[in-house]
Amino acid sequence: MAVRKLEHVGIMVKDIEKSIAFYTEVVGLKHLYTMLHTNNVIKLAFLAGSDGQESEIELIEGYDGQLAEEGRTHHVAFTVDDVEAEFKRIQSLGVPLKDTEITTLPNGARYFFFYGPDGEFLEMFQPGTNA
Template sequence: MAVKKIEHIGIMVKNIEVSVAFYTEVLGLVHTYTMTHTNGVIRLAFLAFPGHEETEIELVEGYNDSLPAEGKVHHIALTVDDLDAEVERIKGLPVKLRDTEITTLPNGARYFFFYGPDGEILELFQPGQPL
């Protein structure tokens, strides 16, 4: 298996600017970039931990901001070296898939969602270039 680390934790938010300000001003994270998803609706902001940029918080605006507090964490992303190979491996296992195809973001990052045994959303992620 080629999972290397936790890539990011995706948190759904109502207002990305307000949330970026909170995570930077209150928690001291560094805002690395914001982009609009390929679908043109969802906005994503990425924040890193000073000195530990290898794991990020991803803020997701425009997906679903009306969930209860217990449902705000949307997914856990795991970095992989070869997304194509890992997706083929996952598709060969008795795993419930959320996606049927790999999605590519404007910065070249690629991802694929599937479900864990209790319905948790897991993402295999191959990084692109920061914008």
């Protein structure tokens, strides 16, 4: 059996509406839909990139327990065409950055990390020419 694709990444959040706004307005994802789980407590929201619904982000509100400092996932990376433009755009919005500069990997890929509304690590990633 082979994995066909990454279906979605679930991120536990404190305020689903605040997180939907962040992921649509700051990150640039499209909000697909929100639904109440069958337990009538947990809310789920699904978002995807401009290339369609190949992979999705699932925001989860209504869990019990505390979030770790960086959220319940280590990080989620988004592919972009121009990482420098995204770095400037994220900075201009006053979104907290993890580092003050873009990192370049040996294969030419470039990225930077920033923080989501619950302190989760998010990454804007531009693949290298050797990737």
